Amino acid sequence: MNSKRNRPQAIIFDLDGTLFQTESLSIPAYHATFAQLRSEGLFSGETPPESLFLNSLGLLLEEIWVRVMPNSSQATRHRANELLLSYQLQFLADGYGAMYPHVTETLEQLHKRGYQLFVASNGLESYVRNVIEHMSCARLFSGLYSAGEFQTASKVDLVGLVLCQHRLASAWMCGDRYSDIEAGQMNDLPTVGCDYGGFAGAEELQGADFIIHAFSDLLHLLEF
Numbered sequence: 001m002n003s004k005r006n007r008p009q010a011i012i013f014d015l016d017g018t019l020f021q022t023e024s025l026s027i028p029a030y031h032a033t034f035a036q037l038r039s040e041g042l043f044s045g046e047t048p049p050e051s052l053f054l055n056s057l058g059l060l061l062e063e064i065w066v067r068v069m070p071n072s073s074q075a076t077r078h079r080a081n082e083l084l085l086s087y088q089l090q091f092l093a094d095g096y097g098a099m100y101p102h103v104t105e106t107l108e109q110l111h112k113r114g115y116q117l118f119v120a121s122n123g124l125e126s127y128v129r130n131v132i133e134h135m136s137c138a139r140l141f142s143g144l145y146s147a148g149e150f151q152t153a154s155k156v157d158l159v160g161l162v163l164c165q166h167r168l169a170s171a172w173m174c175g176d177r178y179s180d181i182e183a184g185q186m187n188d189l190p191t192v193g194c195d196y197g198g199f200a201g202a203e204e205l206q207g208a209d210f211i212i213h214a215f216s217d218l219l220h221l222l223e224f
Helices: 023-039 050-054 061-068 074-093 103-112 125-134 155-165 178-186 217-221
Strands: 010-013 116-121 143-146 171-175 191-194 210-212
Touching: 010 155, 023 050, 023 074, 050 061, 061 074, 074 125, 103 116, 103 217, 116 125, 116 155, 125 143, 143 155, 155 171, 155 178, 171 178, 178 191, 210 217
Parallel strands: 010 116, 010 171, 116 143, 171 191, 191 210
Antiparallel strands: none
16 A cells, blocks of 8 residues: 555644635735725735735745735734734624535544544645634644744645654545645645635646645545
């Protein structure tokens, strides 16, 4: 049997673009953020294209704002961070946001089969925890890890922290961006590229050991 297909002890998931349809929440929050920045005199002109923001997801937030507002000050980017999170949590409470199809059912099945499940996200702690709790699947996870909470410099470091703190002998890394594939590879983990969110180009997933086109496909990969 191919060693990459050995049953893992745990599965580590990215959040946005993998479990959660982030555009359903973050795009309304993104536009509200720029409206508020303009009202505070911190930004002028049209809101940068949504595509610029969505295509930057998976990066650390500081890197996202540098891409979206390259000519703005650090103070403005920090304020944008605050506003985006505030609006995300507000809109989440108002009912915005959705998981991808069959995510909850698939996670339930994985949990029942004895896999330890983790989230490793480059987002802020309160965002990650609120999304998972609001979607009523927090009980299925053994840990929620965010760059915002642990101040990690990369997804590689964050995934390494999950492995270390939980003394995991084996795990798979599952995500939709190059940063997820890199995090798995650099921690010597098999990687699953998620090709259904539509944010990343196919080239970002070229190094993945497996590719899935729907979240439920993960169950078929583990049937061996």
